[in-house]
Amino acid sequence: MSPRVVFPNKVLPYVLLAPQLIIVAIFFYWPASQALYQSVLREDPFGLRTTFVGLRNFERVLADPNYINAVQNTAVFSVAVAFLAMAIALLLAVMADKIIKGKGFYRTMLIWPYAIAPAIAGMVWLFMFNPAMGTFAYMLRSSGYAWDPLLKGDQAMWLVIAAAAWKQISYNFLFFVAGLQAIPKTLIEAAAIDGAGETKRFWTIVFPLLAPTTFFLLVINTTYAFFDTFGIIHAVTGGGPGRATETLVYKVYHDGFVNLILGDSAAQSVILMVIVIALTAIQFRYVEKKVHYG
Amino acid sequence: MATVELNNVRKVYGGKVEAVKGVSISIPDGEMCVLVGPSGCGKSTLLRMIAGLESISDGTISIGGGVVNDKGPVERDIAMVFQNYALYPHMSVYDNMAYGLKNRGMAKDEIEKRVKSAAATLGLADFLQRRPRELSGGQRQRVAMGRAIVRSPKAFLFDEPLSNLDAKLRGQMRVEIKSLQRRLGVTSVYVTHDQVEAMTLADTLVVMNGGLAEQIDTPMAIYEKPASTFVAGFIGSPAMNLLTATVADGGLVLAGDGGTVKPRDTVLPEVGREVLLGIRPEHMKVTDSRNTADLTLKVTAVEILGADVLAHGQSVDATQTGGEIIARLPGGTRVEVGDTLPFAIDPGMTHLFDAATGKRI
Ligand SMILES: Nc1ncnc2c1ncn2[C@@H]1O[C@H](COP(=O)(O)OP(=O)(O)OP(=O)(O)O)[C@@H](O)[C@H]1O
Ligand SMILES: [Mg+2]
Numbered sequence: 001m002s003p004r005v006v007f008p009n010k011v012l013p014y015v016l017l018a019p020q021l022i023i024v025a026i027f028f029y030w031p032a033s034q035a036l037y038q039s040v041l042r043e044d045p046f047g048l049r050t051t052f053v054g055l056r057n058f059e060r061v062l063a064d065p066n067y068i069n070a071v072q073n074t075a076v077f078s079v080a081v082a083f084l085a086m087a088i089a090l091l092l093a094v095m096a097d098k099i100i101k102g103k104g105f106y107r108t109m110l111i112w113p114y115a116i117a118p119a120i121a122g123m124v125w126l127f128m129f130n131p132a133m134g135t136f137a138y139m140l141r142s143s144g145y146a147w148d149p150l151l152k153g154d155q156a157m158w159l160v161i162a163a164a165a166w167k168q169i170s171y172n173f174l175f176f177v178a179g180l181q182a183i184p185k186t187l188i189e190a191a192a193i194d195g196a197g198e199t200k201r202f203w204t205i206v207f208p209l210l211a212p213t214t215f216f217l218l219v220i221n222t223t224y225a226f227f228d229t230f231g232i233i234h235a236v237t238g239g240g241p242g243r244a245t246e247t248l249v250y251k252v253y254h255d256g257f258v259n260l261i262l263g264d265s266a267a268q269s270v271i272l273m274v275i276v277i278a279l280t281a282i283q284f285r286y287v288e289k290k291v292h293y294g
Numbered sequence: 295m296a297t298v299e300l301n302n303v304r305k306v307y308g309g310k311v312e313a314v315k316g317v318s319i320s321i322p323d324g325e326m327c328v329l330v331g332p333s334g335c336g337k338s339t340l341l342r343m344i345a346g347l348e349s350i351s352d353g354t355i356s357i358g359g360g361v362v363n364d365k366g367p368v369e370r371d372i373a374m375v376f377q378n379y380a381l382y383p384h385m386s387v388y389d390n391m392a393y394g395l396k397n398r399g400m401a402k403d404e405i406e407k408r409v410k411s412a413a414a415t416l417g418l419a420d421f422l423q424r425r426p427r428e429l430s431g432g433q434r435q436r437v438a439m440g441r442a443i444v445r446s447p448k449a450f451l452f453d454e455p456l457s458n459l460d461a462k463l464r465g466q467m468r469v470e471i472k473s474l475q476r477r478l479g480v481t482s483v484y485v486t487h488d489q490v491e492a493m494t495l496a497d498t499l500v501v502m503n504g505g506l507a508e509q510i511d512t513p514m515a516i517y518e519k520p521a522s523t524f525v526a527g528f529i530g531s532p533a534m535n536l537l538t539a540t541v542a543d544g545g546l547v548l549a550g551d552g553g554t555v556k557p558r559d560t561v562l563p564e565v566g567r568e569v570l571l572g573i574r575p576e577h578m579k580v581t582d583s584r585n586t587a588d589l590t591l592k593v594t595a596v597e598i599l600g601a602d603v604l605a606h607g608q609s610v611d612a613t614q615t616g617g618e619i620i621a622r623l624p625g626g627t628r629v630e631v632g633d634t635l636p637f638a639i640d641p642g643m644t645h646l647f648d649a650a651t652g653k654r655i
Contacts (some may be wrong), residue, residue, distance in 0.1 A: 184378065184380065186376045186378055186380035187380050187382060189345075189347050189367075189374075189376075189380070190374070190376060190380040190382075190441075191382075191393070192347070192366070192367045192368070193345060193346075193347075193367045193368070193372065193373065193374050193394075194393050194394035194397055194441070195368045195394055195397035195398050196393070196397045197368075200397065204393075205382060208384045209383070209384060211384075
């Protein structure tokens, strides 16, 4: 049993917790409750009249083909971003683990992208792949590939996926490196003596032992792909072309702050919240069971 | 099953640290060779070179007749038991033992047969579905052993396999390892810095010091005729007493005015030579009179161990320093600090070493 601290004063513990609680209340519960409240109201475009409409905002949102499109986009986008960001980071971490000379330098270089703001990262990718002036766009086209993300939706999708994954690789890399270091070297040696080649060792020993790290990153990356990629999408494609890269969080922004349909936007953000809560719960409920801690 | 031959093996780490400086050992088929020595003397390095986990800087290692320098651990067909056991934490005991067999493509029922039989031998039959973390230290140690024996490898390599166990369990496992190794008849190399393990397990004992093998022989031969003061001090507990002396006519004059000792049945070298006189604590017997005494001690400390009593003392004649001398007396002997005890040294039980080189004369 962990020892419990007993405070003689009943109020003191709450006072000590207050800063945290206040921050969470102001920046999370208050906006969330506002969203909930807004989602059952209908406001005219000038904000002069507000009427209670019950669940009708939700009905409209869910019947909207554009919304279904955004759900599909989000699914593709999130799975691709989480998978790519984690797979590439793991590959890099495994390779970094083998380097003997210049290990620190290599790691530092790989961590840098994390310090770049999402919008800037988006701009970098936008410029690199801009059909008019991007270096990579030029290379793609000269190798015979019809590259034009401004017109082709699937290409635009790949571009935002690449940018969003790239941004997250550093973070994942850091955790995978730490996870790999926590695996005792003698286990790898024992497996080598037991006749497992390098690939086999990775899949039967290293990867299972990394599971706690991988699971943690899965939750983090999913949340990242759902919410934190807004800046990148905004900078690179603005949801286009023709809503091809409009994800749920982007649509919330677009309907609320561009189209000024606050009721719909609020209803969408409530649905988004529910989806993320459900996803995280599922991950903890089912995936964590397969994770071996120590 | 195979012989293991080390021929002038060297290991240099990163072009600077010479961890092993040329060691040659020949281990006959089915025998157990124990490497013993102080921390950092290169025991693990040597073992890891035999395992193929560390490259060999110079010299050759052969297992079963063929040189294995360029072969990986798998091709060498050895099994290793690590100090921390290195069990796969995410696998059951069964899978831990079966892993090496699966990797070698053995049939499922053959794997099951082997694992079950190894588990029965080691008393692990009831734990096969458990994870390593659900086992006690001793049980984990057995799983590590099991993982080695299911494979029937050419050689077993042990790197301080018992050092994480408590004293009682260590004693028990020591006996089990010995009888298991005898029964299976697998050539083994065993690294330890515990001299009881070294003495009891070894067919051949290798005492290492600073990357070199100081002496290679049977444990008893090393105990009886240590080749150097280092070996003399390392094998035997408490360590052998070493007294600085000069050879005189018919006796040894102890340094620091420590009087003269006349060891019987000892061939003395030429007069005037500086030597170290070695006497094991267990070879000093209390006598009745000072006339028959080889050495007289003034007792400075007493340790009662139950079966024995250790008397620490200084030669009464010594006016200057002179090293401390320890005598092992039968349990129940009444000794007090401050007593003066006359000792006779068992005939033929003295050791003479050159003072300059530390080598046996
Ligand atoms: N990877 C390495 N790089 C450089 N030096 C090393 C390396 N491994 C070991 N050494 C050095 O080689 C020497 C021998 O080490 P080794 O591990 O073989 O000692 P040991 O006899 O097993 O000691 P212990 O009883 O403490 O386990 C030590 O001086 C150690 O510092
Ligand atoms: Mg060691």
